[in-house]
Amino acid sequence: MWDDCEFYPENGIEVLLLMSFVKIGDNNELRMHDQLRDLSRDIVHQENFKEPGERSRAWLHKEASDILETHTGTRKVEALCVDFGLESHACCLTNEEFSDLSNLRFLQMGTMQTWMEILSIARKLKALNLTGCSYMVRTPDFSAYETLERLILEECESLVHIDPSIGYLKSIVFLNLKNCAKLSRLPVEFDSVESLTELLIEGTSIEEFPVGRGVMKKLETLSATCCGSLTQISTSISDLKSLSVLTFDLTKLPDSIGKLESLIELRLFGTRFTDLPDTIGNLKSLRVLDIDYSFIMKLPSTIGMLLKLEELHASHCYNLKGEIPSNVERVSCLRILRIDCTNICSLPTSIGLSHLQTLDLLGCRELQFLPELPSSLVIDETSMSVINYHCRRLLNTSIYAVLALVVLWDAAASLRLSLVNLADLTYTIVLNFFSLVNCTFVSLIACYSLGYILSVAF
Known part of the structure; x- marks a missing residue:
């Protein structure tokens, strides 16, 4: 989207951050200072003092609705915010009102009954957020949005079918299907989506994840927690060579997980299986292993092979018993070790972890011996x-x-x-x-x- 607008965020955003005009939020969103917002709006207003349809942006409902209803919009309009709420005449808007807005890049609308028809002319659309469209059963036809990069369908609780035209989205990098509880499958045409880097399907009823069909070679982040119908995943998950963040709560983890050479974070919060495969030791890039609240009974002996591991979270693993593998001492990069509320009975005789900063033993009622601990703890x-x-x-x-x-x-x-x-x-x-x-x-x-x-x- 930045490139299409001929903006250069790498340098510009860094300067704005240093000047405290913007900041990056907890969810990686860009937040703007009020003074910068007002200055930007003043600059847009100066583009044409009398005619809102000759400006690049219209953020006030009255101005935006006037542009649409009086057909005074021009190619200069790139962003439009309109919210008719429960006004009945909102339903009268059709493609005709948007026909002159050929360069429209951003459209924000409130309650609209005709938004699918209106969106059909937004040929340069980069992001489409349909969060909370609770009555949408089927997604619109995506064939007109070949430049779409981000598609958000979160909390569409009635959604049961994704239109096969999603295969036309050759530029899409982000797809959010979180909490689409009735969605049970992805269309076969999803095979054609090769540019995707982040996929969120948590809280859905998806039964099968489409790995092993030669797709999603660029996928970096996959989150599939709270998917009750997704009990296991194909051994072909190893084909996701670019995967760096994986979040699951399955009943079984395939041995092929060890072939994910780029994996940095493996989060198995609340998983229902009792053992981690020994092949987990082959994850040479792994930095975070999170098995909090899982049914894991023991840590694999190969954990000492995770030489880049920085965080090991095993809190509230009530079935976790016995000893921590002695070769954990080899994980010299480990900074955080949380085994609180487990039944671990002993730690290695000497924890030679020079970078260890956090050791959580709260509620380890079976712990019988504390070894010499590193001075790096804070x-x-x-x-x-x-x-x-x-x-x-x-x-x-x-x-x-x-x-x-x-x-x-x-x-x-x-x-x-x-x-x-x-x-x-x-x-x-x-x-x-x-x-x-x-x-x-x-x-x-x-x-x-x-x-x-x-x-x-x-």
């Missing part, structure tokens, strides 16, 4: 400087490792050792407490094995 500012282990089976011998780590965190304002199997507070441990110069709160709730506390500690 307190998360959002945790209010609270160190909370809550590990019921943590043995007395390992409490020294806990307190040695606490000394590194001299910013800690609170120390909680609730449910730790601590037998006593010896003189050595008291000396460690004294190192916590900022600590104002100590909790030993439910340390049932605690026999005595030296009075010097307080």
Whole structure:
């Protein structure tokens, strides 16, 4: 779209960011400062003070509706915003009102009964957002929109059929079908969509994903969570050589997943299978592995082969038991390890992870031993400087490792050792407490094995 408008965003947006006129939002949207918006509108207004139809943009409903109803629009109009709401005469608009707007690139409309007919003349359309068209059962004919790059059909709850003409969209790079709950299949003509880089089908009833038909060679992002009818995926998923972000919640993951050489993020939140294939160790580019809330029972021994892995999330995997594979020490890039609320009983004897910053063990009730931990660990500012282990089976011998780590965190304002199997507070441990110069709160709730506390500690 930028190229078609002969804009150069790489340099321009960077300058605007530095001047604080625009910023990039959480969802990668471009947000504009009010002053820049007003300045831009003033520039457009100066294009022609008297005739809105001679300007490049019309954002006020009254001006936009006048352009359409009086047929005063010209080739200069590139963007139009109109919202008739519940006004009955909105239904009277047809192609004729848009016939002179041959360079229209952006059209925003509210409640319109004739939008499909009107869109048929928008030959240069780059983006089409039909979010929330709850009564649309079938998509319009896309054959007229060969330059369309982004198609958003999110929350079209009645949609059951995508028109076969989607195969004509040779330039499309983004397709959003999120929460189209009645959509159960993609048309065969989808095979012809070769330019697609991002596909979101989460919350649909799609039963089969069209891999293995020699399509979507450029696909980089695929999200298919909450697809209850999509229980497994073809081994041909390995054909998606450009795939870098994959999000699934299937009942089975094929061994061929290990052939996705470009995969950077693998998110399997809430998956129903119990084992990860050993071939996952072949994902040499993988940086994020997320199996939160899954039924995984153990981590594969090949996890130590993921040399570029930076984040491992396994929170609330209640079936995850036993030990963390010792070769995890080889993953030297690991920054985040979250295994909270699991039944892991031990960590490797020595965690030689020089870049590890976050280690979450909250609620690991079966954890019996803490090894020597790296000094790279830091307190998360959002945790209010609270160190909370809550590990019921943590043995007395390992409490020294806990307190040695606490000394590194001299910013800690609170120390909680609730449910730790601590037998006593010896003189050595008291000396460690004294190192916590900022600590104002100590909790030993439910340390049932605690026999005595030296009075010097307080």
